[in-house]
Amino acid sequence: MTNAAFIAGDWGTSRLRLYLCAADGAVLDRREGEGASVPDCAGRFAAAVADWDRAYGKLPAVLGGMVGSTIGWKEVPYLECPARPGAVAGASLRFQAEERPIAIAPGLKCANAAGAPDVMRGEEVQILGALRLNPELASGRHLLCMPGTHVKWVRLEDGAVTGFQTALSGELFELLSRHSVLARDGGAVDPASEAFALGLTTARENEKSGLLHLLFSTRSRVVTGTMPKTDAASYLSGLIVGADVGAALALYAPGQVPLVCSPLLAALYARALGFYGVGASTIDGDAAALAGLVQIHAELNR
Amino acid sequence: MTNAAFIAGDWGTSRLRLYLCAADGAVLDRREGEGASVPDCAGRFAAAVADWDRAYGKLPAVLGGMVGSTIGWKEVPYLECPARPGAVAGASLRFQAEERPIAIAPGLKCANAAGAPDVMRGEEVQILGALRLNPELASGRHLLCMPGTHVKWVRLEDGAVTGFQTALSGELFELLSRHSVLARDGGAVDPASEAFALGLTTARENEKSGLLHLLFSTRSRVVTGTMPKTDAASYLSGLIVGADVGAALALYAPGQVPLVCSPLLAALYARALGFYGVGASTIDGDAAALAGLVQIHAELNR
Numbered sequence: 384m385t386n387a388a389f390i391a392g393d394w395g396t397s398r399l400r401l402y403l404c405a406a407d408g409a410v411l412d413r414r415e416g417e418g419a420s421v422p423d424c425a426g427r428f429a430a431a432v433a434d435w436d437r438a439y440g441k442l443p444a445v446l447g448g449m450v451g452s453t454i455g456w457k458e459v460p461y462l463e464c465p466a467r468p469g470a471v472a473g474a475s476l477r478f479q480a481e482e483r484p485i486a487i488a489p490g491l492k493c494a495n496a497a498g499a500p501d502v503m504r505g506e507e508v509q510i511l512g513a514l515r516l517n518p519e520l521a522s523g524r525h526l527l528c529m530p531g532t533h534v535k536w537v538r539l540e541d542g543a544v545t546g547f548q549t550a551l552s553g554e555l556f557e558l559l560s561r562h563s564v565l566a567r568d569g570g571a572v573d574p575a576s577e578a579f580a581l582g583l584t585t586a587r588e589n590e591k592s593g594l595l596h597l598l599f600s601t602r603s604r605v606v607t608g609t610m611p612k613t614d615a616a617s618y619l620s621g622l623i624v625g626a627d628v629g630a631a632l633a634l635y636a637p638g639q640v641p642l643v644c645s646p647l648l649a650a651l652y653a654r655a656l657g658f659y660g661v662g663a664s665t666i667d668g669d670a671a672a673l674a675g676l677v678q679i680h681a682e683l684n685r
Numbered sequence: 686m687t688n689a690a691f692i693a694g695d696w697g698t699s700r701l702r703l704y705l706c707a708a709d710g711a712v713l714d715r716r717e718g719e720g721a722s723v724p725d726c727a728g729r730f731a732a733a734v735a736d737w738d739r740a741y742g743k744l745p746a747v748l749g750g751m752v753g754s755t756i757g758w759k760e761v762p763y764l765e766c767p768a769r770p771g772a773v774a775g776a777s778l779r780f781q782a783e784e785r786p787i788a789i790a791p792g793l794k795c796a797n798a799a800g801a802p803d804v805m806r807g808e809e810v811q812i813l814g815a816l817r818l819n820p821e822l823a824s825g826r827h828l829l830c831m832p833g834t835h836v837k838w839v840r841l842e843d844g845a846v847t848g849f850q851t852a853l854s855g856e857l858f859e860l861l862s863r864h865s866v867l868a869r870d871g872g873a874v875d876p877a878s879e880a881f882a883l884g885l886t887t888a889r890e891n892e893k894s895g896l897l898h899l900l901f902s903t904r905s906r907v908v909t910g911t912m913p914k915t916d917a918a919s920y921l922s923g924l925i926v927g928a929d930v931g932a933a934l935a936l937y938a939p940g941q942v943p944l945v946c947s948p949l950l951a952a953l954y955a956r957a958l959g960f961y962g963v964g965a966s967t968i969d970g971d972a973a974a975l976a977g978l979v980q981i982h983a984e985l986n987r
Contacts, residue, residue: 461909492909497891499902500909533901548894549901551865558860563853589799592850593932594896595925599835599851600801607763607794607802623897630895 389443390432391676393669394450395505396420399427400669403435403442408677419449424456425480441481445680447488447672448505451476457487461502464493465545468511468521472682486683488676495548496634503547505672506535509643512674513666514542517641526637528628528656529668530648532557536631548634552627553648560616565601569615574650578614582621583658587629594626620651628655636661644668691745692734693978695971696752697807698722701729702971705737705744710979721751726758727782743783747982749790749810749974753778759789763804766795767847770813770823774984788985790978797850798936805849807974808837811945814976815968816844819943828939830930830958831970832950834859838933850936854929855950862918867903871917876952880916884923885960889931896928922953930957938963946970 387406392399399416416431428444435442451459459476474489490504506529514521521542529535532553538545560566573579589597601619604610610618639662642649646667653663689708694701701718718733730746737744753761761778777788792806808831816823823844831837834855840847862868875881891899903921906912912920941964944951948969955965 492905495902497887497894497899497902499887499899500905500911501902502905502908536898548898549905550897551867551900552897554865555857555897555900558864562860562864563856565853585799585801590895591932591935592799593892593928593935595852595854595857595929596838596850596932597799597801598853598857600797600799600803603794603802603804603851606804609802626895627897630893630898633893633895 388439389445389680390435391673391680392428392444392446392450393505393508393672393676394419394424394446394448394455396449396454399431400672401431402673402676404677404680408674410673419452419455424450428456429481441483443484443486443680445475445486445488445676445683447508447676447679451487451490452504459487459489461492462489462507464491464547465540465543466491466507467543468514468678469682471507471511472679475679475683477683486679488679491544491547493546495546497548501547501549503535503549506537507544508675508679509668509671510537510539510544510675511678512671512676513641513643515674515678516666516671520641524637526631526635526640528631528640528642528652530642530644530652531668534627538635548631550627550630552623556620556623559598559619565598566615566619568612569601569619570613570617572616572620572647572651574647574654576614576617578610578617579621579651579654582618582623583625583655586622586625587658590629590633594622597622597626621655624651624655625658628652628659632659632661638662639664641666643671690741691747691982692737693975693982694730694746694748694752695750695807695810695974695978696721696726696748696757697750698756701733702974703733704975704978706979706982710976712975721754721757726752730758731783743785745786745788745982747777747788747790747978747985749978749981750807753789753792754806761789761791763794764791764809766793766849767842767845768793768809769845770816770980771984773809773813774981777981777985779985788981790981793846793849795848797848799850803849803851805837805851808839809846810977810981811970811973812839812841812846812977813980814973814978815943815945817976817980818968818973822943826939828933828937828942830933830942830944830954832944832946832954833970836929840937850933852929852932854925858922858925861900861921867900868917868921870914871903871921872915872919874918874922874949874953876949876956878916878919880912880919881923881953881956884920884925885927885957888924888927889960892931892935896924899924899928923957926953926957927960930954930961934961934963940964941966943968945973
């Protein structure tokens with residue numbers, strides 16, 4: 384086994400997920416660790432895989448995410464869109480660390496629909512994974528939605544990433560529910576709730592008015608007694624996810640959107656897409672990251 | 686003097702400004718203190734005016750702002766819009782505190798253009814002040830803009846407040862510049878800067894795309910080296926103020942908007958309005974609050 388085995392590492396800002404993989408990508412073992420923003424990625428990586436080294440020797444590693452940024456292990460330049468899947472593997476930074484071959488995937492950059500530069504780091508690996516897990520995405524035109532702290536809306540054309548746009552939805556929700564008066568003690572977000580639906584409806588019916596002019600209604604509905612305080616987080620989430628989906632579909636509205644994310648975020652975005660008459664399918668975000676790293680490893684060793 | 690003198694108190698969440706006023710509203714002395722969110726408004730008020738009491742006896746006081754909310758001294762119910770200026774004075778809560786006559790102004794509520802309830806507390810006093818300082822606002826139709834943590838866009842028709850809408854612009858900018866990666870170490874906001882103008886242009890040219898899909902460009906412009914880090918705060922401010930002004934003018938665009946706020950905010954909003962071909966005049970926010978309290982006192986003692 385050891386000759387063809389390898390290590391796959393999904394290494395974001397705040398979290399590291401390491402997989403010991405067989406040649407076909409099957410997961411034999413896993414480890415978790417701290418994100419790429421903590422100093423000494425090289426030392427922490429060596430420590431995390433030390434027992435695998437003892438058992439199997441120094442296996443090659445494929446890493447993706449913020450580990451390739453200026454705050455990570457080594458900076459890997461962004462690849463410009465349109466980018467074909469094979470180009471991502473080809474643009475990986477390959478080097479030896481303590482006699483181990485390492486490859487770190489590049490991020491992607493583009494000029495987005497707003498005419499501004501846009502960047503991603505980590506999601507490009509998940510896109511490769513989505514294509515591996517769902518080969519039908521490799522032909523035709525698709526809009527992928529990757530919800531998270533920074534939501535990426537990705538245009539795929541015949542398997543190539545032709546562009547993308549980042550929405551700050553996840554971070555905005557976190558900041559407002561933690562630090563503002565809007566949804567403090569505002570309960571948990573429930574995708575099935577009427578409060579989430581009211582947020583979605585309010586966002587959809589007021590696209591012209593804009594999210595900035597809607598957010599305060601989270602507070603004013605509670606203050607005037609028309610909404611219980613415990614509904615505030617769900618309502619706020621509905622406003623933000625609704626505005627996010629509405630803005631994305633204003634540029635291009637397909638019949639179906641594949642969502643690459645966690646189950647909770649998938650439930651929120653699927654319901655929001657439904658409000659606009661758009662269907663959703665779901666690809667688990669962690670599974671997509673792993674599949675993407677396996678794909679890059681396969682392409683580098685073809 | 687003492688017979689007709691009175692105390693005016695502009696008492697918001699985080700700040701108290703007390704004025705000793707002559708009968709005509711001329712300011713004879715002033716004090717500052719902590720906001721209405723700190724416990725024991727009654728005791729703190731008595732302590733703050735104790736030396737005025739010794740000099741002039743217990744003068745009547747007119748207070749406005751969050752002092753009339755559930756977190757303040759005594760809750761004063763919101764007055765429903767449309768609300769005529771005289772109705773604000775009439776709806777003040779009047780009571781005696783240690784033999785001193787006190788009046789606390791009510792807040793206003795309405796159903797806003799987004800079909801949601803909306804509320805203000807403190808700004809209604811500034812509106813009365815703006816009408817006192819600028820009597821020409823008492824006839825015809827006007828859109829008043831009151832920038833701050835929560836920006837109030839107020840429709841005035843023949844002197845009555847017919848409705849208003851709250852934008853979270855100030856709070857959003859504060860949260861994003863303090864807690865997010867967007868504009869950390871992002872310099873100071875400069876209303877005259879090219880970065881602020883670039884933010885305004887980006888917001889105006891992407892109204893359909895929406896602010897959520899634009900905010901991240903603050904980061905991506907810096908990461909891709911197309912904008913210096915020190916411009917980030919000005920650019921982010923331009924995005925937010927631009928989206929705010931664009932959304933407000935989408936509902937009703939007059940030729941001229943009176944701004945009631947501090948000089949810095951007036952400079953930001955005046956430039957943003959200019960990008961939409963709308964002129965601006967400025968009424969100092971503190972002066973408006975004082976004039977409004979003087980107006981209420983005059984109406985209560987007519």
